[in-house]
Amino acid sequence: MSTARLAELSDTLVWLAVLSYVTAALLLGFELAYRVRWTGRAGVAVAVAGLAANAGAALTRGLAAGRVPWGNMYEYSVMIAAVTVTGWLVWVARRREVRPLGTFVLLPAVLAIAAAALILRVPAGPLVPALNSGWIKVHVVAAIIGSGTLCLASMFSALYLVAERAERRAAARRPPLVAGGARTADRVEVSEAIANYEAEEPAAAERPASAPGPGGRVLGLLPAADKLDELAFKTTAFGFPIWTFAIMAGGIWAQSAWGRYWGWDPKETWSFIIWVVYAAYLHARATAGWRGRAAAWVSLVGLAAFVINFYVVNTWVVGLHSYAK
Amino acid sequence: MAVEAPPTTRPEPEPGPQAPPLGELLRQAWREFRSMRTALVLLFTIAAASIFGSLFPQRPISPQRVQQYLLDHPAAGPLLDRLGMFDVFGSAWYSAIYVALLGALVACLLPRTRALVRMLRARPPRATARFERYHNHATVTAAVPPEQAAETASKVLAGRRFRLADHPGGEVAGEKGYLREVGSLLFHVSFLLLLVGLAYGKGYGYRGQMSLVEGEEAANARVNYDAFTPGRFFSTERLPRFTLRLDDFSNSFYPDGTPSQYTASLVASDPAGRQLERQQVRVNRPMTVDGVRVFQSDYGYAPVVRVTVKGSGGKRLTPQDGPLLTLRDPATEVSNGAVKLPMLDPQVGLDVTMFTGLVTGDGADGRPTLANDPRLVNPVLVVFPWRGDLGADRAQSVFTLDRSKLQPLADRPLVIPLGGKGELPGGLGTVAFTGVKQYSVLTLARDPGVPLVATAAGLILLGLLPSLYVTRRRVWLRAVPTPGGSRVELAGLALQGKPAFAQEFRRLVAEVERALGRSRPGPGGATLAPAAAASPSREAGPGGSATRSRPGGD
Numbered sequence: 001m002s003t004a005r006l007a008e009l010s011d012t013l014v015w016l017a018v019l020s021y022v023t024a025a026l027l028l029g030f031e032l033a034y035r036v037r038w039t040g041r042a043g044v045a046v047a048v049a050g051l052a053a054n055a056g057a058a059l060t061r062g063l064a065a066g067r068v069p070w071g072n073m074y075e076y077s078v079m080i081a082a083v084t085v086t087g088w089l090v091w092v093a094r095r096r097e098v099r100p101l102g103t104f105v106l107l108p109a110v111l112a113i114a115a116a117a118l119i120l121r122v123p124a125g126p127l128v129p130a131l132n133s134g135w136i137k138v139h140v141v142a143a144i145i146g147s148g149t150l151c152l153a154s155m156f157s158a159l160y161l162v163a164e165r166a167e168r169r170a171a172a173r174r175p176p177l178v179a180g181g182a183r184t185a186d187r188v189e190v191s192e193a194i195a196n197y198e199a200e201e202p203a204a205a206e207r208p209a210s211a212p213g214p215g216g217r218v219l220g221l222l223p224a225a226d227k228l229d230e231l232a233f234k235t236t237a238f239g240f241p242i243w244t245f246a247i248m249a250g251g252i253w254a255q256s257a258w259g260r261y262w263g264w265d266p267k268e269t270w271s272f273i274i275w276v277v278y279a280a281y282l283h284a285r286a287t288a289g290w291r292g293r294a295a296a297w298v299s300l301v302g303l304a305a306f307v308i309n310f311y312v313v314n315t316w317v318v319g320l321h322s323y324a325k
Numbered sequence: 326m327a328v329e330a331p332p333t334t335r336p337e338p339e340p341g342p343q344a345p346p347l348g349e350l351l352r353q354a355w356r357e358f359r360s361m362r363t364a365l366v367l368l369f370t371i372a373a374a375s376i377f378g379s380l381f382p383q384r385p386i387s388p389q390r391v392q393q394y395l396l397d398h399p400a401a402g403p404l405l406d407r408l409g410m411f412d413v414f415g416s417a418w419y420s421a422i423y424v425a426l427l428g429a430l431v432a433c434l435l436p437r438t439r440a441l442v443r444m445l446r447a448r449p450p451r452a453t454a455r456f457e458r459y460h461n462h463a464t465v466t467a468a469v470p471p472e473q474a475a476e477t478a479s480k481v482l483a484g485r486r487f488r489l490a491d492h493p494g495g496e497v498a499g500e501k502g503y504l505r506e507v508g509s510l511l512f513h514v515s516f517l518l519l520l521v522g523l524a525y526g527k528g529y530g531y532r533g534q535m536s537l538v539e540g541e542e543a544a545n546a547r548v549n550y551d552a553f554t555p556g557r558f559f560s561t562e563r564l565p566r567f568t569l570r571l572d573d574f575s576n577s578f579y580p581d582g583t584p585s586q587y588t589a590s591l592v593a594s595d596p597a598g599r600q601l602e603r604q605q606v607r608v609n610r611p612m613t614v615d616g617v618r619v620f621q622s623d624y625g626y627a628p629v630v631r632v633t634v635k636g637s638g639g640k641r642l643t644p645q646d647g648p649l650l651t652l653r654d655p656a657t658e659v660s661n662g663a664v665k666l667p668m669l670d671p672q673v674g675l676d677v678t679m680f681t682g683l684v685t686g687d688g689a690d691g692r693p694t695l696a697n698d699p700r701l702v703n704p705v706l707v708v709f710p711w712r713g714d715l716g717a718d719r720a721q722s723v724f725t726l727d728r729s730k731l732q733p734l735a736d737r738p739l740v741i742p743l744g745g746k747g748e749l750p751g752g753l754g755t756v757a758f759t760g761v762k763q764y765s766v767l768t769l770a771r772d773p774g775v776p777l778v779a780t781a782a783g784l785i786l787l788g789l790l791p792s793l794y795v796t797r798r799r800v801w802l803r804a805v806p807t808p809g810g811s812r813v814e815l816a817g818l819a820l821q822g823k824p825a826f827a828q829e830f831r832r833l834v835a836e837v838e839r840a841l842g843r844s845r846p847g848p849g850g851a852t853l854a855p856a857a858a859a860s861p862s863r864e865a866g867p868g869g870s871a872t873r874s875r876p877g878g879d
Contacts, residue, residue, distance in 0.1 A: 129584055129585065129586050129587055129607070129608040129609075130608050130609070132585075132586065132608065132609060133609040135609075230824065237793040237794070240789075240793070241786065241789050241790055241793065244785065244786060244789060245786060248782045248786065251782070252779075253609075255775065256609050256610075256611060257608060257609045257620075258620065258622070258768070259532065259611065259618055259620040259622075259768045259769075259770040260532070260770065260772070261772075261775065261778065262523075263385075263386065264378055264383060264385070264386065264413075264414050265386065266378075266379040269375050269376075269378050269379045270379060272375060273372045273375050273376065276368050276371060276372040276375075277368075277369075277372055279368060280365055280368040280369060280372070282793075283361060283364060283365055283368065284365055286361070287361040287362065287365065289362075290361075290362075290365065305372075313379065
């Protein structure tokens with residue numbers, strides 16, 4: 001197939017992916033709102049088809065350009081959508097309860113691809129010399145996976161905030177719990193040993209009966225707030241070292257391309273800001289008075305920093321990474 | 326700034342009536358300083374402060390853009406400059422933030438290291454309550470006497486790399502996952518190392534830019550650099566002595582006109598003329614000479630131009646004869662330069678524009694259009710002569726004319742193809758375009774801190790992984806006699822990662838069950854009296870010693 005045909009095919013596949021993701025998001029949203037299980041299953045199937053189209057779009061794009069398909073913002077967006085949806089599907093395969101969260105994963109993915117296809121699209125072309133290095137595989141792949149998972153983690157934190165609020169309101173409507181019902185050995189042990197370690201699993205007696213949905217229909221299918229918090233933490237713990245590595249790999253590449261491993265280029269500055277914010281999230285989660293809601297908000301600040309780094313720094317701020325347009 | 330820290334707000338000591346208020350205040354301030362809250366606030370501050378570094382142009386990156394910003398914002402510019410907004414990362418207030426952050430880091434690391442050493446020296450502690458009060462607890466029955474059952478179960482724990490300790494009452498405590506805190510400390514300490522490497526490289530290294538025209542050579546001396554940024558402790562006498570020669574420069578393009586590669590054929594020689602290095606230096610492929618790395622950063626065109634004019638008294642002068650450095654516009658590959666003739670009266674300046682491949686066509690409205698092919702296919706020189714005051718006493722760019730006091734000398738420019746010659750108006754003289762050379766802009770840099778920084782980065786990653794993934798957990802076991810043999814009670818507690826530990830505990834119990842199922846009663850073991858089994862001492866038990874701790878965790 002000629003490169004022009006491949007590039008054309010890639011464009012078609014991108015729109016197929018967008019269509020599938022929107023459909024899947026609607027089906028999953030239907031499950032979330034009306035607890036219709038079959039729409040959830042159908043949503044996952046359609047999302048898998050969308051992912052296939054998404055991956056195909058990236059592959060054909062790479063073949064058309066004769067290089068890795070992550071040389072500019074458009075291609076980066078397509079890749080990051082694929083990574084995020086893959087991450088969510090892996091979770092669904094392992095833990096069914098995250099399935100209804102698909103709406104909140106697929107819609108941002110759709111937004112990312114659609115914005116890329118409408119605003120950032122550039123014809124498939126070769127790379128500028130600075131990008132012509134083996135490190136594009138290491139640095140950019142790590143950046144895509146790291147940012148994809150960290151954004152996903154922030155989505156979970158946002159959902160945690162929603163669920164936590166609903167649970168708090170539901171708990172306020174219930175009569176107060178019997179005092180002193182929670183003095184288990186774990187609790188004594190932890191307060192005696194290391195109070196600052198991770199949040200203690202609440203004892204059965206004090207845990208609000210959150211499973212059967214205290215906060216109305218939509219929240220009924222959302223996992224309990226502490227589950228979402230755990231999910232957000234685990235996803236961050238997965239993405240954070242990868243993001244760290246992406247920054248380091250970028251440093252190695254910069255050392256060979258520009259002669260310095262770090263130069264406070266706007267893109268470098270913002271990846272550092274993002275790193276610091278997610279580091280603060282990890283610290284906040286281990287700090288009394290910060291874990292829970294405050295930590296979740298820190299994670300959302302991280303998400304905002306990602307959005308700024310990608311859309312604002314890439315397009316408005318002049319820097320060495322400006323070829324990403 | 327720790328992923329986890331020991332309790333930072335310890336129970337306050339009862340304020341004694343004679344407590345010195347100042348000392349107590351200082352202690353409190355110190356506790357607050359090394360608290361996680363302070364670390365969090367400082368982390369947010371440094372993140373927010375960094376934003377400014379991307380909002381405003383930065384002097385170390387692009388002094389020209391700072392200059393332009395100051396011209397565009399005459400009111401706000403100087404104020405922002407005083408606030409250090411054009412060198413955020415070198416400003417006093419930014420340094421203050423990261424010094425405070427490092428101070429808090431050290432203040433928090435010292436007690437944590439002490440606590441870790443204490444923890445590693447201490448034996449895993451006893452259970453603090455009855456086993457059945459833990460979320461994770463189980464009972465396994467065995468057909469063997471309690472000592473043997475406890476021994477077997479302990480072996481299972483030891484096999485899973487739990488560090489074990491015997492406690493009175495036949496209780497065995499096991500603990501593992503110390504690598505979490507070790508990794509966390511390594512992660513944080515490595516930042517200090519990173520900063521040392523950064524400061525060392527910055528202080529004792531240097532960075533500069535040098536332009537070399539094809540066929541020319543230049544010594545690695547301060548005078549030959551267009552830009553030079555030495556470290557605070559770097560003196561120019563320490564520049565390694567070598568000479569660089571640019572044999573050839575070539576740039577290639579993809580069919581769509583975007584650049585594909587720049588290659589500089591460089592030769593480095595020592596002062597005696599012996600060749601040290603020879604390499605095709607490309608983007609991403611630097612050359613190293615004597616600890617100095619030479620990078621291909623930019624390039625430009627140097628048209629070979631010969632300008633002949635009639636000076637005062639009719640004397641023929643050739644003020645320009647050779648490659649003329651021009652500034653290339655990366656978007657169009659059109660280059661601009663200037664020839665200044667201050668010896669003439671009135672002074673004359675030539676605006677020189679070089680096209681690499683001039684393409685003329687007819688526009689839609691019938692007027693001719695100009696386009697440039699980025700490849701060097703049809704080099705054409707376009708020369709605009711000006712007359713008046715060049716303003717040579719003012720600082721100005723060598724690539725442009727200051728036209729404020731100049732009038733055009735002609736209404737049409739001279740268009741000179743390669744090998745051609747143009748007549749300046751009024752019999753002033755001639756301009757000949759005899760050849761095209763390219764020049765390479767090389768970045769030369771020495772950073773002795775790189776090995777240290779690379780090591781620190783590796784250690785950061787090495788420490789980060791266990792600090793996030795290893796969890797500390799404890800398991801206790803105790804065997805009590807029953808009529809048919811014994812019953813092994815187990816309890817477990819995870820300080821982190823509780824859901825995963827619940828599974829691990831179940832697997833552990835299953836393993837203990839299997840191990841006990843294989844055990845057969847030893848000689849005389851089945852007849853042990855209940856009182857003997859409850860004996861607090863296990864010293865006499867098979868293989869049992871008072872200190873059975875395994876070194877380390879996992």
